[in-house]
Amino acid sequence: MYFSTFYIDLRELLINVFKVMQYIKCGAEKFEFEIKPLGGLCKRCQKEIPVVSLTTQNLKLCKSCFNAIQEKRVYETVKKFRMFNKEDRIGIFLSGGKDSASLATLLKRLFPDYSFQGIYLNLGIGYYSEYAEKTVRELCEKIELPLFVYNLPKEEGFSIDEFVFTNFRDKICSVCGVIKRYLFSKMAKALGLTVIATGHHLDDLLSTYLTLFFNGDFLSLKRLSPVNLPLYPGQAKKVKPLCQIPERELFYYAILNELPLEGCACPHGEITPAKKIKFLIEELSKENRTFKYQLMSVFLNKFLPLLKEEIKEETQFKPCLRCGEPTASANELCNHCRRIELLERVKDRRLELTFEEWLKYSQGESKESWVIFDVREKEDYLKGALPEAKWISKDLLENERELIKTFKPFRDKNLLFYCYTGRLSYFFTLKLRKLGFKAYNLKHPEEIFNKVDTLQKNV
Template sequence: KPLGKCSRCKKNEAIINLAYARQRLCKDCFNDFFVNRVRRVVEEFRMFKPGERVAVAVSGGKDSVALLHALKKAFPEQDIYAFYINLGIKYYSDHLEKKVIELAEMVGVPIEIYNLKEKEGYTIDDFLLTKYKNKMCSVCGLIKRNIFTTLAVRVNADTVATGHNLDDTVSTMMSLFFAGDFEGIARLKPVLKPLIKGQPRKIKPLITTPEIEDLYYVALNELPVQECGCPHGEFTPIKGMKKWLDEMEKEQPDIKFRLLSVFRRKFIPLVDRGLGEEGVEEVRACTVCGMPSSSEICSKCRRVMELMEIKERRGEIKMEITFE
């Protein structure tokens, strides 16, 4: 049904109802509202300074697409760099690659494409051969995080921005809470300092942006975005939690914001204090890839090694042995 006039400009017809903010906005006012919120979050949490290089991890999904576009609008002078990892997921990854190239051109930022198959000799699909075949997203997430950080180090980026939105963050926090993983919750801060000196910090400029608004933003601005789903997408506890929060939101429109605030202002400081000096897990650089790890070889490299062994046994690759 029609929403009436926009609460901000009082001129145009409103097309979006933001119940938590008691506002109905037209397209232009929504765009301003969206971009201003990104700008405010970056400034409030001091995510980056002028002159710093910001690497944006773009997957081609609505969140990272909205992030890249809005970040460039909010900070037109900032040195922004886009990264895309072609994970080698059949049909899906090539489809997304085209979208992100189109997006980077539209936004006017350089983009670096990292092709997993070409650079490292395997694809995410290959993990169907391993014992992780029912945990594809967790392996995939591990690999993506590792590579984004590696790429950011390579281009001297001061920070890596990801498209985690309000719903992602709160539902992950709740799931970790039920699992008793409080340290995991503490890692969900808007800004995460690097565990190893010289590596980029990780920022979430969309941490206060509801997921649905990323979708509105992408659709209203006709941004190139993923049009088909990943074949490995699976039902996770986090997705279940999201559904539950969506139900709660119908009664309490600001529930997600309130939960984020409780975790951020009350819970995380408590966990940080409790961890103290000795509580923090010792972190060192993985001897293979150099990324932060709690053991000699990080989880990503260990999984890749397992995969490569299987591929080798199947005769898909030959190990090259050289004597010096």
């Protein structure tokens, strides 16, 4: 369920082969899109067979009219909010997902002679960042966008996953956000960008507005808009050209235009408060198709101007003592650097060990201090497994209550997980680390399975 790539062949539409395209979002929500002729003619051109319907209006459209409508929306948004012009150097942050892929494609189509730079931040998320990077490379080749890849573990010596060793262990998505914002500024400086464009869409913006509203955080609310001007000299302007497009339509756009996509394979797909609110907004839109646009209009045209009148205080920025980036933090370190310092206090941040490393690592400890878990299919476990290994079902990963119940007896032990490729057992390792267990993943398990003599038959 974590990983999917899509291909569609539009010729197949002509021979009426129906295809259901699926996309798994972070937080395990699923999008489905059945590509099939919808009957009648396209409402806009009155010529072609419609294949897609706008979610906000009951309007059935052919592929080229659907594209034209989305392009018009983005073009008008860029112009209305004066997001950038030809003199700007515009960075587009790509994640491998549908939103940033659609953003890059739309901007390249609409402004062919503008200066765009694709950027991918490889955050070292195990068994995920590499897949996503491959997808981003494919996309950039397809749409002829120059790409700059920044590898966090190589450049700065830590990965996002290592925060499972800190108090942020169950708030990885929030730490990831702080680190990314810091890297956005850093990349902007290094690449001479004047504008940063991100793939935030209508649903993203609305759910963030409402989350901030419910928290009473009006200062942050005031600062959030389709265009964020630099807060201090030298900072790049941040723009959200997709802020008028509902999320589902970006999924349709990406599929219809055959963009290389990665479903959410990020092992940290946490259910954040903003994701819960997104679900509520979706429910309300079922009653009223224009609900999202009404809400957006209230925020942009009524509420934000009121807040701007009311909240006048000017934030004082001081350079962070560690990285030198301007910070409004009362503490003398910026949010990013405070988190890094926390991470640096943890000396041993190993999550993965090869078999040889594990033998060395566990040497001198009593045998009882380690418990080994096999998360492969049961029949393969029975055929041969590591000595003393216990079998557990991979389904436990989806059931946190059962997971905690199963591992409770092993609270003070070291746990070693393995599977076929290391990927699934790595997800177990992260999940249990987040729950406070001392879990490790066995790297390159295939090397062990090749040495049959180390295995023990369990039948």
